Amino acid sequence: MPSKGKSRTIKVDYMARVEGEGALHIKLKDLPDGTVEVRDAKLNIFEPPRFFEAFLRGREWTEAPDITARICGICPVAYQSSSITAMEMIAGVTVPQSIRELRRLIYCGEWIESHVLHLAMLHAPDFLGYDDAIQMAQDHPQVVKDALRLKKLGNDIMTCVGGREIHPIAMKVGGFYKTPTVEELQAFLPELEWGLDAAQALTDLVATFEFPDFERDYEFVAMRHPDEYPLWEGRIVSNKGLDCELAEFFDYIEEEHVRHSTSLHSFIKARGEYHVGPMARFNLNFDQLTPLCQEVAEKYGVAPPVLNPFKSIIIRCVETLWAIEESIRIIKGYTQPDAPSVPVAPRAGRGYGCSEAPRGICFHTYAIDDKGIIQDARIAPPTAQNQKSMESDLALLVPTIGHLDDAALTLKCEQAIRNYDPCISCSCHFLKLEIDRE
Amino acid sequence: MAIRKAPKLAVWKFASCDGCQLSLLDCEDELLAVAGQVQLAYFPEATSAVMKGPYDLSLVEGSITTPHDVKRIQQIRKQSKFLVTIGACATSGGIQALRNFGDVEEYTRYVYAHPEYIETLQQSTPIAQHVFVDFELRGCPINKMQLLEVLNAFLNERKPNIPRYSVCIECKRRGTPCVMVSKGIPCMGPVTQAGCDALCPAYNRGCFGCYGPMEAPNPEALSASWKSMGKDENDLVRAYRTYNAHAEAFQRESERHAQQR
Ligand code: SF4
Ligand code: SF4
Numbered sequence: 114m115p116s117k118g119k120s121r122t123i124k125v126d127y128m129a130r131v132e133g134e135g136a137l138h139i140k141l142k143d144l145p146d147g148t149v150e151v152r153d154a155k156l157n158i159f160e161p162p163r164f165f166e167a168f169l170r171g172r173e174w175t176e177a178p179d180i181t182a183r184i185c186g187i188c189p190v191a192y193q194s195s196s197i198t199a200m201e202m203i204a205g206v207t208v209p210q211s212i213r214e215l216r217r218l219i220y221c222g223e224w225i226e227s228h229v230l231h232l233a234m235l236h237a238p239d240f241l242g243y244d245d246a247i248q249m250a251q252d253h254p255q256v257v258k259d260a261l262r263l264k265k266l267g268n269d270i271m272t273c274v275g276g277r278e279i280h281p282i283a284m285k286v287g288g289f290y291k292t293p294t295v296e297e298l299q300a301f302l303p304e305l306e307w308g309l310d311a312a313q314a315l316t317d318l319v320a321t322f323e324f325p326d327f328e329r330d331y332e333f334v335a336m337r338h339p340d341e342y343p344l345w346e347g348r349i350v351s352n353k354g355l356d357c358e359l360a361e362f363f364d365y366i367e368e369e370h371v372r373h374s375t376s377l378h379s380f381i382k383a384r385g386e387y388h389v390g391p392m393a394r395f396n397l398n399f400d401q402l403t404p405l406c407q408e409v410a411e412k413y414g415v416a417p418p419v420l421n422p423f424k425s426i427i428i429r430c431v432e433t434l435w436a437i438e439e440s441i442r443i444i445k446g447y448t449q450p451d452a453p454s455v456p457v458a459p460r461a462g463r464g465y466g467c468s469e470a471p472r473g474i475c476f477h478t479y480a481i482d483d484k485g486i487i488q489d490a491r492i493a494p495p496t497a498q499n500q501k502s503m504e505s506d507l508a509l510l511v512p513t514i515g516h517l518d519d520a521a522l523t524l525k526c527e528q529a530i531r532n533y534d535p536c537i538s539c540s541c542h543f544l545k546l547e548i549d550r551e
Numbered sequence: 552m553a554i555r556k557a558p559k560l561a562v563w564k565f566a567s568c569d570g571c572q573l574s575l576l577d578c579e580d581e582l583l584a585v586a587g588q589v590q591l592a593y594f595p596e597a598t599s600a601v602m603k604g605p606y607d608l609s610l611v612e613g614s615i616t617t618p619h620d621v622k623r624i625q626q627i628r629k630q631s632k633f634l635v636t637i638g639a640c641a642t643s644g645g646i647q648a649l650r651n652f653g654d655v656e657e658y659t660r661y662v663y664a665h666p667e668y669i670e671t672l673q674q675s676t677p678i679a680q681h682v683f684v685d686f687e688l689r690g691c692p693i694n695k696m697q698l699l700e701v702l703n704a705f706l707n708e709r710k711p712n713i714p715r716y717s718v719c720i721e722c723k724r725r726g727t728p729c730v731m732v733s734k735g736i737p738c739m740g741p742v743t744q745a746g747c748d749a750l751c752p753a754y755n756r757g758c759f760g761c762y763g764p765m766e767a768p769n770p771e772a773l774s775a776s777w778k779s780m781g782k783d784e785n786d787l788v789r790a791y792r793t794y795n796a797h798a799e800a801f802q803r804e805s806e807r808h809a810q811q812r
Contacts, residue, residue: 163647186573234576244599261580280570280761282754
């Protein structure tokens, strides 16, 4: 029991089950009436800076996809897609439909792999009270086995289309170095059909979890495409009036450098913090989901606007199901392109690329000269964009659970951060929890 | 008979993209079996459980880039019976070692509004430059089958069977016609260590050296053939300065061409 009238510090020095290095530091005061007051809530990102934007200058424009992939081993296809499409904008090329479809397919592979890794192996243990998925496997062996099988399916799709699952080598500006045959892709259909059931079974499980009663009126930001659930095309929109082209991104969004983080904090100039990722995509693009996905979501009362970040785990299941359906659609309609890529030539200019990484929009802009040498590079990764929102979640959540002892409080705070599937390696191109009761 | 306690495995992270440790979680078919043979004593990306050292085997991902990490790696070495580095970041400084050829202060000003908040070293350096390393596993990212081989070898106290010959040998074995000879595509395969199963040439692209230098490479000869294919000094500097730029053989060759441009 926290003693009344006292101050506490809650610290997590190195947060587990997230990608990268980060810490939490929360300062709070237990008031005499039994409530708590949060003095400060910080997400301390101490992932060492790697200076990608700086050393991209002087590199060839065609190197950006392979180099920026190394910002994050969990979502390399997001970095490759954003950089490739930015460069194609500069070159003024549009790739044929068959190549576009293959890009969607490898992106679906990444969503399946990353979502299942996070929801089943990193986030579910929070809800079920385990340290990790391996411990969870002792009581729920089938759940963990099916999750691993789904994750492997995502990885296998990435490997088939991209050559390997981590830092694929087959994508380039203009298309692919080599494309898979129809037979190679059709071989995935039986496993994808199994995946349809497995993803629904996973949704049935996570929907029974206990969710804290916590909702916020977020500004959600995601991409929006006229006819499809978004991956990298369309406009950047929000539920509070943002609606811009990629080229206008930094007209509306600013990045701020704060002392406690090696990752820049993004905010909307006119209004402040915003939220990117599965909840944002789902709330802004529900109408573009397949009827099956809409039905599965609605079965569990998950319909836009979803405002409880803890329920993002259900949305990750629904998006996994979507990625499986989309993969099936693509594979059934696939014909191998005549040429794996279209020719590209550099010209001086600036281009913009934005794609929906599993954890939210990943924005890139580059300027190149007429020889194709990169002159300037800016990258806004999803976790950096979510940082302010994560800190506010903590500041608002803690007073509702201040009666908990430090250990239980710490666990809930970590879980609140994991709602974002933060990728700390990305954001620096983040986690340690510190709760300070004064 | 005495029951041997399962060995304690620890996974540590320095400056990196997490891709190499993700390779362990990507062993979907083997993960539960591996977890049954070892105690995951420290692996924050996967588990909140933490066991105190000493550890039987430490896998280290990432390079040393901050004053704090210089001290941290010493502590980890002291607590580890065997220490194996995984990936290009840990074995040669990684892509972030491109700073070693630039001006870090200027880099910091370019990326951050408040350079004074940033604590970073001039150079990104491999783990072996700081502590004794029992084995270095190469690749950006590592190959998960090679990782399983290394785990098996150390858990059974034998030498890992990881060849140090070039990517060319794997192309021959796989039956991929040489992309330099048959398609005129410049390739780093002749100086790059095998382990990826010669992936890029099988996809009609030249190797870009992500596994780092092979044992006793001959980069001068390779540079000469790149030049005969129309590549200039700037191209060569870039080619040797990617994911293993701080590896000695690649560093020396890149400097040679940097001086000539
Ligand atoms: S070696 Fe490559 S894949 Fe491995 S951690 Fe470093 S950047 Fe990532
Ligand atoms: S061929 Fe070269 S660049 Fe490609 S994966 Fe192998 S070592 Fe890396």
